[in-house]
Amino acid sequence: MERTDSDVRRNPVPSLLKSLMNDHLDPGYRAAARDREQGRSRGSEVARRVWIVVGALLIGLVLSVAYRQAVERLPATEQVRTEILGKVHDVEDSIEALAGTREALTLQVDDARDVALEGDARGTALLDRLRELEGDAAVEAVQGPGLTVTLTDPPARPNLSDSSQRSVGGKAVVLDRDLQAVVNSLWASGAEAVAVGDVRIGPAVTVRQAGGAMLVDNQPVFSPYVVSAIGPPGPLQTGFVLSDAYLRMSGVEQLYGIGFSVAEAADLHLPGASVREVRVARSVGTS
Template sequence: MADPVIRNPVPSLLRSLMTDHLDPGYAAASATRSKPPGRFDTVVLILGVVLVGCVFGVALAQAAGFSDQSGSDTLMRVRDADSRAASLESDRNSLRDEVQAARAAALQDDSGGASVLSSLEQLEAAAGAERGAGPGIVVTISEPPTPSDLSDVSKNARRSSEAAVLDRDLQSVVNSLWVCGAEAVSVNDVRIGPGVTIRQAGGAMLVDNRPVFSPYTISAIGPLNRMQAQFSVSDAYLRMSGLEQLYDIGFDVSAAEALEVPASSVRTVRSATQVGEP
């Protein structure tokens, strides 16, 4: 009788792949994880969480303190710079008055000097290099008030930045006042003269490269009745009235019997050509 055939007791590779889906190592790892953590492991985990929380808390506190200190230092430097600028401007005005008084005392004694002094005064008046005073009108333009409901931004959607009053709005009003007969104009006590620009840089409004803030007060000295009549029908008036209705911009025009505007900054003349020369 033939000997029985001895078969391999180990299942074939194909059967093993079809029936044993997990490697034995995975089963061992799963069994290890399923064990409940011991008391020591729990204490170590709690201490680790507390330590990480303390580190983050100290870091946030230091960052907040640094931010507050940096903001305070910046604000203090800005205020100091404003104070120094105001003091220097006051000194400059005092020295200018002294120079003008000394010049007048030196030139007004003879006829030739008086003629030169008169010509200088006319040129300074045309250049806005001396203070102006007289009747005129005051145009006040201000940013819209902050809405109580921040979700309602329909009246403040003129552009992407926060400012609703643009530099071209102030330019339009100033140019219209010149056309209406203004003899001297200032914006927030900054005299408008030759070479003076009104422009925006980022979110700041600059007049003669000096920052000015809302409300913008435009003072114009000139014939009161004529300026009132012509400005009320000008394109600038209609423009600002429309912006007032659309974007809630503040716009007000008032008459003044006595206005004062400061002198403009006198720039150094590098070159000049007499009118009429080729």
């Protein structure tokens, strides 16, 4: 038995799909065009202008209220900011005063120690040993000729594909590992004392980066970073120029625009490092 086309059951075409295939113009556009042809419109020109004016007035009202509230809050915000800055300055002054008192007391203790130990040969030998250990611990301030290495952040971020590896907040900067490499190379080149900015490098001092701040012994140091080293200027400079740190910073200077300079110094003054409390100690060679 043969089946005709009328006997074949076909899937019904959804009305929405049929409308999309057959109606290429939205009925609303067609109705609007028909109304314009017949001279009818949904709203007069005056009504539209009235609504535009009303909307503009409402927007202006909202903006004026927001501006007034911002102006009213400004004095209070400025007052809070002034109070916070005042507290910060007071704390900084207090810290500076306490640091001065500590230095004065340290000098008094050292003088009393010298007077007590210089009376006999045993005390003198012990005093010489203490001074030698204090020199190794970078406790005492030192003065002499040497070398300065200056690293400076560039004025703007360089346009390089890998600049994100050497940036903080979208700006290329000197990294903590740069300063670490310079300091270690100066020690290896024969430096007797090293300082970054006004912070002396001692046995327990660290150079690290926290966000956009460079911390040396947990004290902020800002660009330009001046690394000062006391030692024989000629051999010190020769050793540093031949070091890996010099090659590293020369490449960084060319690639990222970071400032890098080396100069001899006839007279450097380096402060003493911070004295830390000794909690545990033992004689060398004992268990």
